[in-house]
Amino acid sequence: MPNNSKVQPPKAPLWARLTKHQIIIPIAALLALALFNLIADPSFFKITLNETSNGNKVLSGNIISIIDSGSELAILALGMTLVTAASGGQDISVGAAIAISGSVMLRVLCGSDSHSATLQAPIIVALLIACLVSMAFGAFNGALVAFFKIQPMVATLILFTAGRSIAAWINNNELPIVNDESFGYFGNYIPGIPIPTPFLIAIVCFIVTWLFMKFTSISLYVQSVGVNEKTSRLNGLNPEFIKLMTYVLLGLCVAIAAFIKVSRISTINYSVIAKDIEMDAILAVALGGNALSGGKFSMSSSVLGAYVIQFLTTTLYKFEVKATALPAYKAVVVILLVVLSAPTVREKLARLGKKLKKSKPAGQAA
Amino acid sequence: MLSLTSSEGKLKAPRSRMTDTNLLTMITIVVFVAMYLYAYFALQQGFTKPQTMLNIISTNAYLIILACGMSLVMITGGIDISVGGVTALVSMSCAVYLDMHGGNVYVAMLLAVGIGLAFGIIQGFLVAYLKIQPFIVTLAGMFFARGLTTIIHTNPFNVENKDFIELKDSRVTLPDFLGSYTRKGRFIPATIELGVVVALIIVAVLFVVLKWTKLGRNFYAVGGNRQSALMLGINTQRTVFVSHVICSLLAGIGGFVYFMHVGSGSPSHATGAEMNAIASAIIGGTMLTGGVGNIIGTLFGVLSLSLIQNIVSSVGLDQAWWTGITIAAMLCIFLVVQSIIIARRKKTNMKLAASKVPKPKEASS
Numbered sequence: 227m228p229n230n231s232k233v234q235p236p237k238a239p240l241w242a243r244l245t246k247h248q249i250i251i252p253i254a255a256l257l258a259l260a261l262f263n264l265i266a267d268p269s270f271f272k273i274t275l276n277e278t279s280n281g282n283k284v285l286s287g288n289i290i291s292i293i294d295s296g297s298e299l300a301i302l303a304l305g306m307t308l309v310t311a312a313s314g315g316q317d318i319s320v321g322a323a324i325a326i327s328g329s330v331m332l333r334v335l336c337g338s339d340s341h342s343a344t345l346q347a348p349i350i351v352a353l354l355i356a357c358l359v360s361m362a363f364g365a366f367n368g369a370l371v372a373f374f375k376i377q378p379m380v381a382t383l384i385l386f387t388a389g390r391s392i393a394a395w396i397n398n399n400e401l402p403i404v405n406d407e408s409f410g411y412f413g414n415y416i417p418g419i420p421i422p423t424p425f426l427i428a429i430v431c432f433i434v435t436w437l438f439m440k441f442t443s444i445s446l447y448v449q450s451v452g453v454n455e456k457t458s459r460l461n462g463l464n465p466e467f468i469k470l471m472t473y474v475l476l477g478l479c480v481a482i483a484a485f486i487k488v489s490r491i492s493t494i495n496y497s498v499i500a501k502d503i504e505m506d507a508i509l510a511v512a513l514g515g516n517a518l519s520g521g522k523f524s525m526s527s528s529v530l531g532a533y534v535i536q537f538l539t540t541t542l543y544k545f546e547v548k549a550t551a552l553p554a555y556k557a558v559v560v561i562l563l564v565v566l567s568a569p570t571v572r573e574k575l576a577r578l579g580k581k582l583k584k585s586k587p588a589g590q591a592a
Numbered sequence: 593m594l595s596l597t598s599s600e601g602k603l604k605a606p607r608s609r610m611t612d613t614n615l616l617t618m619i620t621i622v623v624f625v626a627m628y629l630y631a632y633f634a635l636q637q638g639f640t641k642p643q644t645m646l647n648i649i650s651t652n653a654y655l656i657i658l659a660c661g662m663s664l665v666m667i668t669g670g671i672d673i674s675v676g677g678v679t680a681l682v683s684m685s686c687a688v689y690l691d692m693h694g695g696n697v698y699v700a701m702l703l704a705v706g707i708g709l710a711f712g713i714i715q716g717f718l719v720a721y722l723k724i725q726p727f728i729v730t731l732a733g734m735f736f737a738r739g740l741t742t743i744i745h746t747n748p749f750n751v752e753n754k755d756f757i758e759l760k761d762s763r764v765t766l767p768d769f770l771g772s773y774t775r776k777g778r779f780i781p782a783t784i785e786l787g788v789v790v791a792l793i794i795v796a797v798l799f800v801v802l803k804w805t806k807l808g809r810n811f812y813a814v815g816g817n818r819q820s821a822l823m824l825g826i827n828t829q830r831t832v833f834v835s836h837v838i839c840s841l842l843a844g845i846g847g848f849v850y851f852m853h854v855g856s857g858s859p860s861h862a863t864g865a866e867m868n869a870i871a872s873a874i875i876g877g878t879m880l881t882g883g884v885g886n887i888i889g890t891l892f893g894v895l896s897l898s899l900i901q902n903i904v905s906s907v908g909l910d911q912a913w914w915t916g917i918t919i920a921a922m923l924c925i926f927l928v929v930q931s932i933i934i935a936r937r938k939k940t941n942m943k944l945a946a947s948k949v950p951k952p953k954e955a956s957s
Contacts, residue, residue, distance in 0.1 A: 316727070370924075374931040377880040379671070379727070381927065383870060384920045391916030399911070505731055518725050550746065550859060554739020557732040561718070564729070568722045 248515030251567055252530040255513065259537050263544075270544060275420065285420045288540055296536030297424035298324075298483040301431050302503065303510040303528040305476030311452045312472040313371050314520030315378025316508045319363075320480055322389020324500040327360040327484040329393040332494055335409070336402040345406045357481040364477025368470035386504070394496045404492045413489030424486045431482060432529060439525065448472060452520035502553075506535055509560060515567065612937060616877025616930060617889035624896045631903050638906075642770045645899075646784050652898045653787035654679065654850035656891060658865060659872040660791075660798050661842030663890040666873055667802075668835040669815040669882025670719060670726035674711060675843040676865035677737030680858075682707050682847025684741045687857025690753040697755045701848055708844020709837065711737070716836030720829045726836075734866065741859045748858030760855045764789055787849035794842065799887045811835060815882025871919065872897050875926050879934075897922070 263270040273287035302320055309317050334355050337346030363385060370381035404410075412423050419426075439445040450458040451465045459465055483503075488494055512518055513534055514527030535556075542555050565571055631639040638644040649656075658675045665672045682704045689695040689703060711733055718729045751757075763783035770782035802808035813821040814831045822828050850862060876893025878885030897919065904918045 370927065374928055375935065376927050376931050380870070380874060380880050383867060383874075384924045384927070387867060387871065387923065388917050388920030391913030391920075394913045395911075395917070399913070505735070508727075508731070512725075512728055518728065548742065548746075550742035551739045553735035554743060557734075557736035557739065560732045560735070561729070564724050564732070565718065565722060568724050570721075570723050 248524055249527045249530065251515040251563075252513055252527055252534050255534045255563060256530065256537065259534065259541060263541055267544070270541075278415070282415060282417050283420055284415050284422075288544065290422065292533065292536050292540050293425045294422035295424075295540075296533045297422075297428035298486050298500070299503065299506055299510060299532040299536060300428045300529045301479050301483045301486075302476075302507040303514070303532040304431060304435050304525060305472075305479030306507045306511050307514070307516060307523050307525055307528040308448055308472040309378070309476050310508075310511050310516060310518060311520055311523035312448045313378050313469050314452060314518075315371070316504075316511070316518065317367060317382045317473065317476055318379055318504045318508075319367065319382040319385035319389055320476070320483075320507055321500040321503045322386050322393070323360060323363055323477070323480045324484040324487060324503065325390050325393035325494070325496050326363060326396070327356040327481045328488040328494045328499060329396040329496065330359045331356040331485065331488055332402040332404065333397055335404055335406075345404070345409070349409060349412075353481070353485055356484060357478055360481035360484070361474050361477040364473045364475070364480070365470060367477075368473025371473065372466040372469040390496050393494075397494075399496075401493055401495065409489055410492055411489070413486050413491070424490075427482065427486060428529075431479070432525075435525060449522055453522070507532070510535055513560075513563060612884050612934060613877065613886050613889075615933065616879075616884065617886040617892075619929070620876050620889050620892045620896065620926075624892045624899065627896060627899055627903065631899065631906075635903065635906055641772045643772060643780070643782050644902075646766070646770075646782055646788075648898050648902060649788055649895070650785040651853065652894055653785060653791040654846045654853065654862075655865065655868055655872065655898070656791040656894045657794055657842050657846035657849060658869040659876070659890045659894050660794055660887055661839035661846070662866075662869040663873045663876065663878045663885050663887060664798065664802075664811060664842075665726070665835050665839045666870075666878045666880055667815045667882060667885040668811045668832055669818065670832065670835065671870070671880065672715070672726065672730045672733075672836065672839045672843075673866045673870070674715065674730040674733030674737055675839070675846070675869055676862045676867075677734040677741070678708060678711055678840060678843040679847040679850050679862040679865055680741045680860075681737040681744075682844055683851035683854065683861050684744050684857040684859065686848065686851050687749065687751050688745050690756050691749070691751050691857075695753070697753070697759055700756075704844045704848035704851070705841065706844070708841045708847070711843070712837035712840030715840060716833040719836055720833035738859070745857060746859065748856060748860070750856045757855070759786070760852050762786060785853060787852055790845065790849055794845070795887055795891050802887060807831075807834065812883055815884075817883070868897065871923050874923065874930075877930070879930070 270288050273285055273289055275283055276286045277283055306317065306320070309315075331352045334347050334352040335345055335349070339346075367378075367382050367385060370376045370384070371378050374381075411417075412427070414423065415421075416423055447458070447463055447468050450461070451463060451468045455465045483500070487500055508518075510532035511528050513531035514524060514529075515531075516523045516528060538556060538559060539552065542552055543549075547555060628639075628645070658679065662672060662675060685707065686700040686704055690697070690700055715726075715729050715733050718724050719726045763785060766782040766784065772780055772782070774780060800808075802811065810821070810826050810831045813824065813826055814828050818828055821831075847862075851857075854861065872893035873885070873890050874880070874893070875896055876886065876889035876891070878890060900918055900922055901915050904914050
């Protein structure tokens with residue numbers, strides 16, 4: 227991203243610093259959406275404390291549903307940002323990979339009997355196995371990208387095509403149902419905690435990633451590989467390994483997102499689970515102001531971008547847009563955002579602004 | 593098939609060697625022929641009759657058209673994932689227009705072309721002149737087209753317009769030697785759908801354009817190296833714009849061909865068509881990095897892709913998931929082979945280039 231501090235002369239240091247940072251894009255979009263909702267219907271922001279059927283007090287409201295259902299997207303956005311930054315391409319197989327690791331999880335939990343009354347394995351074991359499988363698939367994608375130098379979108383097209391088929395194959399096309407109540411806690415609410423669990427998981431993931439970035443030089447390595455692979459090799463980095471690692475980390479994010487997705491409904495539907503989520507995840511990265519061609523990145527912007535997308539979705543639902551027609555409206559908003567943040571458009575706007583400023587004093591002098 | 597193309601702005605091997613483009617195309621054609629021979633001799637069943645293959649082509653005529661447009665954009669270094677959405681939108685709007693507004697078939701054709709053009713112009717403008725990533729623009733295009741399809745009409749329905757049914761059922765009869773006899777000895781002539789004719793015309797036209805016109809060479813030049821193309825005086829922005837317009841236009845035409853094949857409108861039509869088109873183009877030897885690709889290869893890419901689906905289901909792996917897994921495996925093998933070949937060629941090209949330089953400088957990269 228070209229910094230636009232040149233465009234806007236700093237009036238206040240904080241403002242200048244903020245506009246310089248790419249996080250301004252998702253924040254602006256979020257504020258615009260919030261303002262729109264505030265004008266259209268202030269009750270959008272109402273949060274109430276309701277009691278569920280089993281006597282559990284939980285918060286509910288549009289805002290809560292946004293932070294709840296945007297969690298998977300936010301977790302995926304973490305990994306997708308790294309992949310985008312390092313390899314300059316996107317992984318389009320995350321939806322299919324979620325289906326695979328969800329399927330693995332249910333296979334481990336239910337064993338051979340798809341409707342068993344008790345869990346066949348502890349949840350943590352299922353989660354770990356799903357993480358390993360998902361990371362293995364991530365490594366497959368990463369190896370194609372890093373060692374065979376195949377463009378990321380094409381390399382992940384393989385898993386995109388095969389993923390849902392593999393997921394169905396793992397469970398022999400049956401739909402196992404988990405009957406254990408505690409499995410549902412991770413996708414809904416833990417008794418006694420009024421905040422939806424997926425949001426808590428997302429926060430934990432974000433903090434872990436942040437600490438990881440803070441105390442290691444991974445973030446610098448990833449950026450330098452994304453900016454210039456040859457130079458980073460000359461500086462003693464191993465670009466192939468770093469690319470591979472970003473895909474493996476995305477695999478980990480996929481497994482956690484799959485865990486939430488499966489836990490929400492305690493079962494799985496191979497063709498529908500996490501459908502089109504890859505598109506949303508890429509949009510979240512783009513909305514976060516990260517260059518899709520790699521290089522510099524900001525995790526928090528992507529995460530915020532993910533919640534902006536969820537905010538948009540919920541807003542559209544509020545206005546009774548049909549679920550199937552949703553993409554059309556989303557597309558219009560996305561195009562508007564992308565056009566406004568395009569470097570050429572910004573330059574032109576800036577030039578227009580300068581012209582206006584110049585012409586004003588000239589007019590006064592005359 | 594030998595080296596006709598030498599103006600790609602790339603380091604070239606001597607003329608006797610094949611270009612990357614032609615080599616990748618040859619591999620695809622060889623694989624297709626091998627698969628067909630396998631099906632013909634080992635599986636037999638229906639594969640011995642030419643009509644089986646012709647039916648496969650008829651079903652996939654629309655995919656050939658979409659994949660041609662996709663190859664063009666990919667050669668120029670972009671991508672267009674809105675083609676599947678445009679196909680669904682075209683078939684739905686034509687269906688609604690013909691059935692609920694008593695429309696004319698020819699106007700419906702114009703409508704299809706118009707929708708394609710509109711998508712092409714908007715997407716092309718955003719990609720070429722505002723320099724937004726083609727992936728994002730066409731992703732939004734796909735979302736928009738899919739959403740608009742359900743806004744126009746939600747439920748799938750069959751078209752009962754008389755003129756259209758006539759058009760849909762019309763077949764082109766091929767020469768006698770391709771026909772077959774029933775068990776009672778009655779002769780059945782081999783037929784193909786009109787869409788196949790359209791697809792083949794488009795393949796021929798694009799082949800000529802890419803090979804022998806200035807515009808066609810510009811596509812390769814811009815895809816190969818945009819900076820050098822600009823320095824050669826090529827209007828790169830306009831070239832990218834034109835590639836997107838042609839791709840979406842072909843998506844519109846492909847949408848109508850698809851509509852002629854299925855004869856109905858539905859929001860779930862052509863699901864995943866964009867990915868199939870990309871996969872066919874890649875199997876046909878087009879590279880997403882741009883500058884390498886061939887329309888004939890794309891044609892065989894589509895044919896290989898559809899043939900292997902039929903082979904898989906007829907060897908008994910008829911569980912739904914096998915199709916997806918086979919296509920992916922095929923794609924994987926092709927990609928790895930391509931990547932290895934290109935890497936080896938780069939090495940030999942560099943050696944060749946180094947041997948021509950009198951004082952070899954140290955290879956820094």
